[in-house]
Amino acid sequence: MKNLIELGQAAKQVERLLAQASTQDKNNVLLEMAESLLQDKQTILDANTKDTDTAKEAGITETLLDRLTLSEERIESMANGLKDMVQLPDPIGLVDSMWTNEAGLKIGKQTVPLGVVGIIYEARPNVTSDAAGLCFKSGNAVILRGGKEAFHSNLAIVNSLRRALKKCDMPEAAIQLVEDTSRESSHEMMRLNRYIDVLIPRGGAGLIQAVVENATVPIIETGTGNCHVYIDKTADREMAKDIIVNAKTSRPSVCNAVETLLVHESMAESILPLIEKELTAWDVELRADEKASQFLEKAVPATELDWETEYLDYILAVKVVSSLDEAISHINQYSTGHSESIVTNDYQSSQRFHKEVDSAAVYVNASTRYTDGFEFGFGAEIGISTQKLHARGPMGLEELTSSKYIIFGNGQIR
Structure with missing residues (x-):
């Protein structure tokens, strides 16, 4: 040797x-x-x-x-x-x-x-x-x-x-x-x-x-990927659900899997139960803040550590935010600079998200799982x-x- x-x-x-x-x-x-x-x-x-x-x-x-x-x-x-x-x-x-x-x-x-x-x-x-x-x-x-x-x-x-x-x-x-x-x-x-x-x-x-x-x-x-998906107030619910399920469950052990879900307060009541139902089939543990917990049946309370953790597992932190500003602020505070996504039907919100989120890959209406050399057309990475x-x-x-x-x-x- x-x-x-x-x-x-x-x-x-x-x-x-x-x-x-x-x-x-x-x-x-x-x-x-x-x-x-x-x-x-x-x-x-x-x-x-x-x-x-x-x-x-x-x-x-x-x-x-x-x-x-x-x-x-x-x-x-x-x-x-x-x-x-x-x-x-x-x-x-x-x-x-x-x-x-x-x-x-x-x-x-x-x-x-x-x-x-x-x-x-x-x-x-x-x-x-x-x-x-x-x-x-x-x-x-x-x-x-x-x-x-x-x-x-x-x-x-x-x-x-x-x-x-x-x-x-x-x-x-x-x-x-x-x-x-x-x-x-x-x-x-x-x-x-x-x-x-x-x-x-x-x-x-x-x-x-x-x-x-x-x-x-x-x-x-x-490598380190504390990735986020933010569901904006104009998001399509089915699209948002599909993106979250894919980003969390398709391969949770990789760095481009989502670790934190942020939801606009106007969407929380209608979208969170839908997402929870889908993720329950995958035995995903939800760790939610107080506002999000009101709309989830099985979530456990989130701690400060949850917002900064790369789980690499079937665990998802969930937080309800009052605005796009709060979502961007949260992401820029806790993100490791890997991949973030917004689900929205509002063009101005998508442009602000692209401009103000400081990560290597910033998505609109797509799963963070695409941050990959093959998917970007570079071959292996x-x-x-x-x-x-x-x-x-x-x-x-x-x-x-x-x-x-x-x-x-x-x-x-x-």
């Missing part, structure tokens, strides 16, 4: 080669990676069973178990994700503008890889394939550090991807896995400035906070950035690049 210094050194050694790889060569490797995953399907499933069996013994929740579990369909989806990346334009080497300054120098801005990308993530083994593929297509070497819950799954996936690299005469060090899943290795990786150019944490609030507080490597924050520098929202190929200036002269001196 290599230590982090050795992984970093190996990544740096192949950095230049990856940056110079042709689009065709990269696409050929991605296709081979996809086939390799399919060929190794049973090996990956067997490894995943080890992880899920251990997780069940440890008492993991059903929603977190869902994040951890692989199936034939999910492995096929991972392989299709890699194939889809082949169809995406290669961002590397593009010059988006060219101009001539007063001295006669021709100046251009060219897209280049970030270099070595480190990714720390939790119990979602599909991230291993998505992240590796995106980093490779964008010319970056990647060092992956998954959680201990998914160790066997991640190792099997990385071994499969590296076998494809070797078959295509590409360096296996382009994709590496940290096999030490201790907290110490995580902290060491956060400080590997000499070898890692950018660190991307992908997981819950605890992981994100640990990286923000301890990393000396530049980071891009992703490295995560959802909730910060404002460099990248914001779903991070695809372009967000894994930087730029440099290329200048052409004919003897100019200053």
